[in-house]
Amino acid sequence: MSTRAAVALTQASWRTAKSYRFSFVLSFVSLAVTIVPVYFVANALQQFMAPVISSEGRDYFGFVLIGTAMLTLVSAALSSFASAVSGGLSSGFFEALLVTPTSLGPLLAGQTGYAFVWAAARAILLVGVGAFLGVDLRWLRLPEAMLVTVSVLRLTTNSATMDAAMAARRDASTVGTSYRTGTGR
Amino acid sequence: MAVDLARLNVPVAARVPNEAPVVRVTDLWKEFPAARSFADLLRHAGRRLSPAVADVSLDVCAGEFVGLLGPNGAGKTTLLKILATLITPDRGTVTVGGHDVVTAAPSVRQIIAPVLANERSLYWRLSARENLELFAALLRLPVHDVRRRVDEALDVVGLSDAGRKIVGQFSAGMMQRLLVARALLGSPRVLLLDEPTRSLDPAAARAFRTFLREELGTRRGCAVLVATHRTEEAFELCDRVVVLNRGRVVAAGPARELGEALTGTRYSVHTLEPNHHALEELVASAKARRVAATSEGVGRWWRVELEIDGGDASARVVLSALITAGMPIARFERVVAPLGEVIERAIARSGLP
Numbered sequence: 461m462s463t464r465a466a467v468a469l470t471q472a473s474w475r476t477a478k479s480y481r482f483s484f485v486l487s488f489v490s491l492a493v494t495i496v497p498v499y500f501v502a503n504a505l506q507q508f509m510a511p512v513i514s515s516e517g518r519d520y521f522g523f524v525l526i527g528t529a530m531l532t533l534v535s536a537a538l539s540s541f542a543s544a545v546s547g548g549l550s551s552g553f554f555e556a557l558l559v560t561p562t563s564l565g566p567l568l569a570g571q572t573g574y575a576f577v578w579a580a581a582r583a584i585l586l587v588g589v590g591a592f593l594g595v596d597l598r599w600l601r602l603p604e605a606m607l608v609t610v611s612v613l614r615l616t617t618n619s620a621t622m623d624a625a626m627a628a629r630r631d632a633s634t635v636g637t638s639y640r641t642g643t644g645r
Numbered sequence: 646m647a648v649d650l651a652r653l654n655v656p657v658a659a660r661v662p663n664e665a666p667v668v669r670v671t672d673l674w675k676e677f678p679a680a681r682s683f684a685d686l687l688r689h690a691g692r693r694l695s696p697a698v699a700d701v702s703l704d705v706c707a708g709e710f711v712g713l714l715g716p717n718g719a720g721k722t723t724l725l726k727i728l729a730t731l732i733t734p735d736r737g738t739v740t741v742g743g744h745d746v747v748t749a750a751p752s753v754r755q756i757i758a759p760v761l762a763n764e765r766s767l768y769w770r771l772s773a774r775e776n777l778e779l780f781a782a783l784l785r786l787p788v789h790d791v792r793r794r795v796d797e798a799l800d801v802v803g804l805s806d807a808g809r810k811i812v813g814q815f816s817a818g819m820m821q822r823l824l825v826a827r828a829l830l831g832s833p834r835v836l837l838l839d840e841p842t843r844s845l846d847p848a849a850a851r852a853f854r855t856f857l858r859e860e861l862g863t864r865r866g867c868a869v870l871v872a873t874h875r876t877e878e879a880f881e882l883c884d885r886v887v888v889l890n891r892g893r894v895v896a897a898g899p900a901r902e903l904g905e906a907l908t909g910t911r912y913s914v915h916t917l918e919p920n921h922h923a924l925e926e927l928v929a930s931a932k933a934r935r936v937a938a939t940s941e942g943v944g945r946w947w948r949v950e951l952e953i954d955g956g957d958a959s960a961r962v963v964l965s966a967l968i969t970a971g972m973p974i975a976r977f978e979r980v981v982a983p984l985g986e987v988i989e990r991a992i993a994r995s996g997l998p
Contacts, residue, residue, distance in 0.1 A: 468782035472768050472775070479770040479811075556766040556827075559729045560783040561754045567783075 462566040469557075469570025470577065477574065491582055495589050498524060522595040529583035533609065536579030537616040544571035568621075666704035667835055667868040668728065673701045673737035675723055675892075697723040698734075699892040707834070708866040710858070712883035712900070714873060716984060720892035721872035722761070725837045728870065729759040741835055758833035760841065764820040769813035773804055773823050776812060777830060784831040798826040801860060817844040821853060829865075836861055836869045842878060854882045877981045880904040888991040896991035905956040906994065907987045908979070911936065912951050912960050914967070915976040919947040923970030927951075933963055950980065 478484055502509075502521035509520040516523055548554030548571060557567045591597055676694035698720040705711045713721040726732040727739055730750040738745065744752040767776050774795055781791040799808045802822035807815070815823065821841065828836055841857065842850035861867045873879050879886045880900050888896040888907070896903060914924075919938045927933045936950040953960050957979070964977050982990075 462785070464788075465783050465785075468779050472771060472779045475775065476768055476770040551765040552761070552763055553766045555726075555729075555731060555761055557783065558731060559754055559757070559759050559761070560780070561751060561785055562783045563751075 462562050465560075465562040465566040466570035466573055469567070470573030473571075473574035474577070477578070488585065491585055492589050495525070495528075495586060495593075498528075499593050517596075519596055521593070522590065522597070525586060525590040525595055529586045530609065530612070532583050532586070533576075533579050533613060534616050536575045537613050538620050540572040540575035541568065541617070541620040544568070544575070666706050667742055668703075668705040668870065669738075669740045670701060670703045670724070670728075671738045673698055673724070673727065673739060674735045675720075675727060675732065676735055696892045698727070701737075701889075701892070701894055703887055703894070703897070705835070705868040705870060707868050708862055709885065710862055710869045710871060710883040712871045712873060712879035712886040713889055714876065714879040714886055714984070714987070715889035716874055716988065718891070719874075719889040721874075721889055722839055723892075724889075725759060725761060725839055725870060725872055728753075728835075728837055729757060729761060730754060731761075755831075756834045757837065758828035758831060758835070759837040759839070760824045760828050761837060761839045764812075764817070764824065764844075767812050767820065767823065767827075770811060772809050772811055773799065773815070773826075774808040776823065777827060780827050781830055786830065794830055798829050801829060802826040802856075818849045818853065821845065822856075825857070834867060836867050838869060838871045840873055841871060842873075842875070850878070854878065858882060874984055876908060876984050876987050880908060880981070888988065890988050890992065895988065895995045901956075907982070907990045909982040909986070910952050910954055910956070911980040911982070912953050912963075913976075913978055913980050914949045914951065914974055915941070916947055916949060917945050917973040919949050921967075921970070921972040923967050923972050924949065926970075927963060927966060932959070932966075946975065 499521055502524050506520045509523075510518045513520060513523050545554065545568075548557070554571075557571075558564075587597070674696065675698040676696045679693045679695040681693060701720070701724060703711065713719075713724060715721050723732060727734050727746060728741060730746050730753050733747055740746070741753045742756045744756075746753050768779070771779075777795045777798060778791060781794060786794055795808075796805070799805050802825055804819060804822055804826065807819060812820065812823065821844070825841075838857070842853055845853055857869070861869050871879070871883060880903075883900050885898065886896075886900050886903050887894055888903075896907060898906075916924075918924075924933075924935070928935050932953070934952040936952055938947055938949045940946075941948055951963070953963055960977075960979065964974075967974060967977075
């Protein structure tokens, strides 16, 4: 796999996102701010929810926080492939990529790389804010958590790749072509 | 009296290829499923196919410009996409630099550079330089060589001073130039240009065509395929022209000869004296036939349309006679027939139904 190509595409998306400075900063700030009401609501529900989640630990806010962080990652894994392919096909950018000597794997990795990095940054920020607000995180179990996260992402990424193939096939039939990503001869 | 000689529209002399073609298309077919209504789908099972490219054969040599001229849906872009390895053909063979586009697509992509997509295929929030650096990575150029190649590409298209400017601030012409710079990064042997002057005004389009001709044809010796629906673009820019209609080749040949046969023999003279005696004498001696004379509404200028048989050589004789006789002429140019007429004439010549 051409790592250089994937990194170059991810960097280009990162620079594009960064160029919208206000929106970029605001997205981080809004994430940090929206978690505060969740903190108060979770604390209000703590006494009712604690028995329900007893097998997952007793801190309801921590439970919601980790779930939200995981949801951020899974959403990125599920949607980024299809949106990268369908968006690229409709703008013509994907065609410009496909006619380069770089193979399809690095192109897809590069097109979705930024979405994953961004989702990871949001998840880390969520966990960081949670830690600041007093969530009891067991850092020693971080490797296990990472393993579970990677396994879940692998599963969802496989589904997402199929979704992307369907998007490519649908878009390809719309314009009457059979792209390398979609239907063959 | 001023004669705009740049508008005399003298076609570029056809090159005589002296080596094996870089691009070879033989008996190419590509069909797509035809769009059908739901009711039609219920009545008739199975797919109905409609040919996008039907039995097309053509060769392109190094340094040669070949124009694909046709209306929308003629199969021009499909043909370019097949050459670019984006679409697989149904039948026939297509080779680029000796590599088959189906079985050796990666090798084809090393030597071919399509400018197929529009300006949306650029990152608008990045600078021209950053866009080119991205594609240098995708084209696998050596890391130590990227800066030099990017500088060179920007210089060639005249964007050296705009390298650090955001692409979103570029004019349409600058974006077209940047797309060409991107295509030139990998030093391709074959360039595919799809409607290269689509979003340019007439003056910018003419300047861009001159640039393409000099840089790609004369300096780099690239084989260039140009898909266009602009008649004047095909016949001005290209050495040879292939006229496509509904996926089929209806005419093909050297631009000069085909242009004279298909684009008509009509010329316009912009003059202050539409009834000048020299003009009357030429009409009387049957060297030219007067078609129409219309006032241009600016000053006392008139536009007189003439039919002149014998192509540009005869037109030069007529122009020379008018100037010698002292007729005040501001402009003398060939009136290129609209695409529809060109296609009709090509179909009539080919004998196709």
